Amino acid sequence: MDCKEFEKKIPDFIEKKMDFLTLREFSAHIDECQNCKEELEIQFLVNEGMQRLEEGNAFDLKRELDQRIAEAKRKMHFHNSFLKVGMILELLAAAGIAAAVLWLLL
Ligand SMILES: [Zn+2]
Numbered sequence: 001m002d003c004k005e006f007e008k009k010i011p012d013f014i015e016k017k018m019d020f021l022t023l024r025e026f027s028a029h030i031d032e033c034q035n036c037k038e039e040l041e042i043q044f045l046v047n048e049g050m051q052r053l054e055e056g057n058a059f060d061l062k063r064e065l066d067q068r069i070a071e072a073k074r075k076m077h078f079h080n081s082f083l084k085v086g087m088i089l090e091l092l093a094a095a096g097i098a099a100a101v102l103w104l105l106l
Contacts, residue, residue: 001025006036013040014047016066030073044070045085 001009006029012018013026030037 001029003029003033003036006033007039010040010043014044027073042085 006026009018009022009026013023018026030040
């Protein structure tokens, strides 16, 4: 699987539409390509964040399994991007506090 193919498959992975053989090629590419790994991580985190906001989503077993696979991969491979997302969230929080302080002062 090359990078173009990988990128096209990212939505399939996030939406749990990927069959096992593709998933295997997909994970193999994650292990050998840093750029695609980061791209997948960002898209997956954004998607998961939106799901958390919506709540009330019924989880079926297949989704749980896929999430466990994704969770394992994130723990092993996605640590750096998690740090990046954490930094962005901290910056947003800091901007929010600054805006609140300004609002109180004005
Ligand atoms: Zn790649």
